[in-house]
């Protein structure tokens with residue numbers, strides 16, 4: 139099962155009824171969080187997230203609304219029983235930021251593995267899988283995480299996460315090859331087996347080919363530019379900032395290097411994504427839902443989510 143939860147929908151500052159933008163994604167007991175502004179730990183508790191399952195924290199940039207909740211989040215993970223290491227990835231300079239913020243939460247019961255990513259060129263890293271010995275899960279899912287440098291007032295990364303999906307096991311093929319039942323699981327996990335009669339059976343001989351990865355894009359904060367659409371191409375879910383519904387705010391957004399609802403919708407359309415969730419609403423945008431009819435004219439499958447909005451992408 140793959141579930142995505144948008145923990146908060148606000149930008150700049152948390153409000154009494156709106157947490158700051160961050161995302162929680164969980165697949166088979168492994169969770170990824172993107173961004174942790176002030177209060178993210180509270181939003182996670184409200185959404186019933188499993189603290190001990192967070193293995194990867196991605197930071198988009200070092201503005202306070204995206205990172206100042208780090209000490210509280212780390213303490214909450216510890217309190218939730220996390221003991222295995224936590225990978226924290228983000229723009230260059232991340233180590234200094236994490237070291238500064240963790241002065242007030244010493245003695246965490248887990249190791250922090252800090253990875254500074256390129257802020258000039260897109261970069262990709264693989265996360266998880268059986269080869270990643272730093273994790274204890276027997277069947278850890280495998281993700282490709284692509285970091286795309288965005289156009290903000292400070293180095294900022296958009297993240298595009300692809301969950302690799304193992305091919306579907308086909309018992310008919312296995313039966314035809316007279317593979318003993320007890321070897322089905324080994325074969326499905328990707329290992330080659332040798333039968334008692336000496337025949338070598340590979341996974342591809344008993345499966346139905348690779349399935350398309352599930353793709354989730356997350357882009358905030360940035361001025362709009364077409365490369366974002368290239369990277370979000372045919373994403374199952376694209377989460378993108380939209381500070382204001384009203385296009386009259388365009389000049390201000392260009393100065394501040396942010397997007398309007400309409401910018402995000404145009405990117406979603408160009409990328410041909412399945413679904414767009416808008417987020418990072420300005421504190422002055424009191425009723426983002428009012429902008430829905432206009433934005434749906436540009437991209438029909440747009441959602442204006444509320445805090446804790448969730449969707450199961452794989453059952």
Ligand SMILES: [Zn+2]
Nearest residue numbers: 149150203359
């Ligand atoms: Zn922000």
Ligand SMILES: [Zn+2]
Nearest residue numbers: 199201290359
């Ligand atoms: Zn920012």
